[in-house]
Amino acid sequence: MILKHIPVLLKETLDVFSSRAIKTFVDTTVGGGGHARAILESHPEIERYLAIDCDEKTLSQTMRTLFPWQEKITAIHDNFVNLDDILKSQNVEAADAILCDLGTSMMQLKSETRGFSFSHDAPLDMRMDTINQTLTAKDIINTFSERELGEIFRNFGEERYWRKAASIIVNARRKHKIETTKDLEKLFSWRRSPKGKHPLTRIFQALRIAVNEELDNLDAFLPQAFHNLANKGRLAVISFHSLEDRKVKWFFKDLAQEKKAEILTKKPVQASLDEKRNNPPSRSAKLRAIEKYTNRESRIGF
Secondary structure (H helix, E strand, O other), X not given: OOOOOOOOOHHHHHHHHOOOOOOEEEEOOOOOOHHHHHHHHHOOOOOEEEEEEOOHHHHHHHHHHOHHHOXXXXXXXXXXXXXXXXXXXXXXXXXXXXXXXXXOOHHHHHOOOOOOOOOOOOEOOOOOOOOOOOOXXXXXXXXXXXXXXXXXXXXXXXXXXXXXXXXXXXXXXXXXXXXEHHHHHHOOOOOOXXXXXXXXXXXXXXXXXXXXXXXXXXXXXXXXXXXXXXXXXXXXXXXXXXXXXXXXXXXXXXXXXXXXXXXXXXXXXXXXXXHHHHOHXXXXXXXXXXXXXXXOOOOOOO
């Protein structure tokens, strides 16, 4: 069964690329393929569409939904942190457009074996790439020191009670291993978060970031993405929490100050009220975009 994946900020993403004739499009996190389908429909002139994803199972399922464009698409199982090598292997000298959606796909969230969500019981895995990655969330929870756990919850989850969370986990694992999402959830029954947010939201975010080295990978990816843009090429990044968004924001600002790029989004583009109601994952999404510098007069917006 192929789960329906609803892409966030779809119209806004299409707007970033709408005024451009695109020959080579690089989708560095194709995920469920929602953006890819819409982009391919909107830009029939595209000759090559590189669909990259580090999750082989998600990539395989997505390619079925993109079958009508199979002659244009090259599916690549890899991590965007290796973008330079990927494009070199595909003989791509420069891309007209690059998209990076940093969200988790519906296939991953609904998986009963991956542990990305606390909505059902599943092993604490959280690896995006189950083939090449070895470290799991279960490994972190059961073997990292209390200090290391606390730093992960504080730095990657911005968890207010990071010390207490780490202490509870270390005390609990002395009695038995913490192996599933429900094992972990039971330890936090004492906590109630405001505004209906699940008390494990920040803990899960922190673990997923740590398992997949997401922030380090983003730091390494952004310079590669910009380097591989053609003149007047555009880069769009969709982030889902403040840690990611700040990195994208300051990277783009530095490029603009160095007169290497023009920021197309004066402020991060966020979902409309309707989209937030109909597609809850969009509530935290922020879109930022730049165009590789040209000598045209600067303008804001697209």
